[in-house]
Amino acid sequence: SASRATVSIATKMSKASFSSTTAAASKKVAVLGAAGGIGQPLSMLLKLSPHVGELSCYDIVGTPGVAADLSHIPTPAKISGDLPAAGSWPPKGNDGIARALTGCDVVVIPAGVPRKPGMTRDDLFNTNAGIVKGLVESCAEHCPGAILAIISNPVNSTVPIAAEVLKARGVYDPKKLCGVTTLDVCRANTFVGEALGKDPREVDVTVIGGHAGITILPLFSQVPGFMDAVDEKKMDALTVRTQFGGDEVVKAKAGAGSATLSMAYAGYVFTENVLRAMDGEEITQCAFVESTLTDAPYFASPCKFGPDGVTEVLGYGELTAYEKGWFDKMLPDLKKQIQKGIDFANN
Ligand code: NAD
Ligand code: LMR
Numbered sequence: 001s002a003s004r005a006t007v008s009i010a011t012k013m014s015k016a017s018f019s020s021t022t023a024a025a026s027k028k029v030a031v032l033g034a035a036g037g038i039g040q041p042l043s044m045l046l047k048l049s050p051h052v053g054e055l056s057c058y059d060i061v062g063t064p065g066v067a068a069d070l071s072h073i074p075t076p077a078k079i080s081g082d083l084p085a086a087g088s089w090p091p092k093g094n095d096g097i098a099r100a101l102t103g104c105d106v107v108v109i110p111a112g113v114p115r116k117p118g119m120t121r122d123d124l125f126n127t128n129a130g131i132v133k134g135l136v137e138s139c140a141e142h143c144p145g146a147i148l149a150i151i152s153n154p155v156n157s158t159v160p161i162a163a164e165v166l167k168a169r170g171v172y173d174p175k176k177l178c179g180v181t182t183l184d185v186c187r188a189n190t191f192v193g194e195a196l197g198k199d200p201r202e203v204d205v206t207v208i209g210g211h212a213g214i215t216i217l218p219l220f221s222q223v224p225g226f227m228d229a230v231d232e233k234k235m236d237a238l239t240v241r242t243q244f245g246g247d248e249v250v251k252a253k254a255g256a257g258s259a260t261l262s263m264a265y266a267g268y269v270f271t272e273n274v275l276r277a278m279d280g281e282e283i284t285q286c287a288f289v290e291s292t293l294t295d296a297p298y299f300a301s302p303c304k305f306g307p308d309g310v311t312e313v314l315g316y317g318e319l320t321a322y323e324k325g326w327f328d329k330m331l332p333d334l335k336k337q338i339q340k341g342i343d344f345a346n347n
Helices: 039-047 063-070 097-101 121-142 155-168 182-196 232-243 245-253 261-278 321-346
Strands: 027-032 052-058 078-082 106-109 147-150 177-179 207-209 216-218 283-290 298-306 309-313
Touching: 027 039, 027 097, 027 261, 039 052, 039 063, 039 261, 052 063, 052 097, 063 078, 078 097, 097 121, 106 121, 106 261, 121 147, 121 155, 121 321, 147 155, 147 261, 155 177, 155 283, 155 298, 155 321, 177 298, 182 207, 182 216, 182 232, 182 245, 182 261, 182 283, 207 321, 216 232, 216 321, 232 245, 232 321, 261 283, 261 298, 283 309
Parallel strands: 027 052, 027 106, 052 078, 106 147, 147 177
Antiparallel strands: 177 283, 207 216, 207 298, 283 298, 298 309
């Protein structure tokens, strides 16, 4: 029957599945920016999650409709949709973002403008920095213990902004703030799967650094069998394609935005893994977090997750000379983008 169906979207990195029978649907999750290109399909996937008991859809437009629509899907998650001022679903009176955030275990933030062709993610800074700052201030007030998953670009700057906001409110916990870089891992897995003729769900590439252009560094040398199958020219092409995968989608959408569907999938995988770890499973996945691995104060690398978020920031192993070349090029850019976020939040 439909209610028993288990639609597996398993990847080696996630094993996430839409099973209605395996887990307790006990967690409250909010999506901020839930009416957007990422927000809507991400909210739909989270409505299917076996871990989600309550899903709050928050945006400045459209969430009563998104919530009413999702509420007809027969899964346990209770749905609400709120706007900053009047208007909500169910139509019970609207406390705006307070209702959306109160009691949240995880808050996923894809609010903000996307790129158009010719723009860098940093070109989004002027608009999105303020949006993220405001939303994280609300999180600090209404759900100070929640794990925050930041999708809004530029991630290399919006995560440090979020950290500074939380520090100023006295509620910063580095274990509970992550930039979502899972789409880079998804892309790397897909491209390696194609190159090696393998099922991409059997591939798990470690991608380190940040989430913009050359700050994204896939460590293909660590993929079993990769170095034997692929020459340096092909490896270079796959590295650059992973670094600029976002641009490939922005160009193809020709002004209509950036990746939304693959990002919704990636955001779902990330969140589902965080929820599984909260329920006691041992999970390792890449995330952009506060880090002492390099000179950059935030860095994406494999992280262990537990009941309270990141329990250990893991190392990324040996780099080949090729990877070290990119690593050295990346660090100054990454540090600059991080500092830009810190300065914005403190001025
Ligand atoms: P979109 O324009 O379709 O949706 C954004 C939504 O945010 C809109 O519904 C808008 O109303 C809402 N919003 C704006 N200000 C808000 C506020 N103050 N409070 C609540 N909601 C607000 O854009 P999209 O395609 O969904 O992309 C969203 C963001 O995600 C962009 O910044 C994009 O660059 C980023 N992104 C990141 C990754 C990643 O890998 N981390 C991948 C893809 C996109
Ligand atoms: C992506 O990697 O697809 C996102 O960061 C969106 C973008 O602007 O490329």
